[in-house]
Amino acid sequence: xxxxxxxxxxxxxxxxxxxxxxxxxxxxxxxxxxxxxxxxxxxxxxxxxxxxxxxxxxxxxxxxxxxxxxxxxxxxxxxxxxxxxxxxxxxxxxxxxxxxxxxxxxxxxxxxxxxxxxxxxxxxxxxxxxxxxxxxxxxxxxxxxxxxxxxxxxxxxxxxxxxxxxxxxxxxxxxxxxxxxxxxxxxxxxxxxxxxxxxxxxxxxxxxxxxxxxxxxxxxxxxxxxxxxxxxxxxxxxxxxxxxxxxxxxxxxxxxxxxxxxxxxxxxxxxxxxxxx
Numbered sequence: 001x002x003x004x005x006x007x008x009x010x011x012x013x014x015x016x017x018x019x020x021x022x023x024x025x026x027x028x029x030x031x032x033x034x035x036x037x038x039x040x041x042x043x044x045x046x047x048x049x050x051x052x053x054x055x056x057x058x059x060x061x062x063x064x065x066x067x068x069x070x071x072x073x074x075x076x077x078x079x080x081x082x083x084x085x086x087x088x089x090x091x092x093x094x095x096x097x098x099x100x101x102x103x104x105x106x107x108x109x110x111x112x113x114x115x116x117x118x119x120x121x122x123x124x125x126x127x128x129x130x131x132x133x134x135x136x137x138x139x140x141x142x143x144x145x146x147x148x149x150x151x152x153x154x155x156x157x158x159x160x161x162x163x164x165x166x167x168x169x170x171x172x173x174x175x176x177x178x179x180x181x182x183x184x185x186x187x188x189x190x191x192x193x194x195x196x197x198x199x200x201x202x203x204x205x206x207x208x209x210x211x212x213x214x215x216x217x218x219x220x221x222x223x224x225x226x227x228x229x230x231x232x233x234x235x236x237x238x239x240x241x242x243x244x245x246x247x248x249x250x251x252x253x254x255x256x257x258x259x260x261x262x263x264x265x266x267x268x269x270x271x272x273x274x275x276x277x
Contacts, residue, residue, distance in 0.1 A: 014173035014205060034172065041170040046076055049112035049143055057120035058106065063127055064138030066106075067094050069153065073144035086146035095156040100137035102130060102220065103159035103186070107145035111167030114176040118202060122165055122178060122209050129213035130220065147181050147195070154186025161220055161229070162186040168199065177202040180212065182219050184229040194230040196223075 006018025019030045026034075055066045069092060072085040079086055104126065106119050127136060137157045142149055147164055154162030164181040178201040183190055198215050200206040215235055223229040 016172070037172045037175075040175045041172060044111040044113040044167070044170040044175040045080070047112050048076075049108040050116060051141060051143065054106065054116065054119060055141060058123060058139050058141070061120070061124050061127060061139075063104070063136045066139045066141050067096070068141045068143070069095065070143045071145050071149055076144070079144045083146055086144055087148035089149060089152045092152060092156045095140060095153060096138065097156065097158045098135075098137040099158045101134040101160050101224075103137045103150075103154045103157040103162040104139045105142055105145075105150045105153050105162060105164045105166075106139060107142040107147075107149065107164055107166040109145060109147075109166035109179075110169040111175060111177065114167035114170075114178045114202065115165070117176050118178050118209070119165060122180070122201060122212065125209035125213035126163065126165075126180070126216055129210070129217040131217070134220075148188075148190070150181065151183060151186045151188050151190045154183065155188065160185065161223055163216065163220075174200075174202060174206065177206055180216050182216065182223065182229050184223040184227070194228070196229050196233055196235070198235075 009017060016030075016034070019026045022028065025031070051068055055068065058066050070090050071079075072088045072090050073079040073082065104123060106115060106123060108115055123139065130136065137159050140153050140157070142153065145166065147166060150162050150164035161182060161184050164183075166179055166181065168177040168179045170177070177199070179197055179199040180201065182196045182198075183194060196219050198207070198212050198219070201209070201212045203209060219229070219233060219235060222233050226233055
């Protein structure tokens, strides 16, 4: 009787392990799986976002009609070649100055598929998790966007904290993962060390909507108390009672790493793709 040593381990990870051999290469089935995953990752990057459908979904959440903006990128090829242009707005004339507590930007980033599949549900969970006394500005949908575009949008909205929900760079295991970047007092010129990121959001294989939303809500509370986001703000959502928020002791370092790191919810596993910065 042959025992598959790798079977139980494969069940615990999406990584490609114990692929086997066929002569000098891997078995045909494994090679075809790899090529299919690579094609899915490429499609996730190049597939255009259905803005009208996403706007209709987000418009039902009760936080206002979405405003649609774009970066200075002209096409997807330029988006990949010129990340600097993806961080700059084309025109923010339609973005209202609200003075609200929270601004939410939903951006295609490097996986429009992730935003299409998970964006509206994640935003709904975040809105539900935020304290009732906080005001939320009308949502903004940003296309051909990088994370830093949210700084310009947040400043235009006049919000205290901006949350950028963005498609993460797809990998060969996951092509539909979202990240949420939090920046307190957003304005052009902010750097990654001044942000916090909750990553690897793609149920059922990654972090769930409600779990991610609880971490985001705790970070929002901590940023408001501390007066800033980034390296001085860390997520302690697993170690403290609900509602107490994250620790904000200066210099203690983040558990949710600023600008890039994954959330660390029980069972969620590590991030498997880099964020769409």
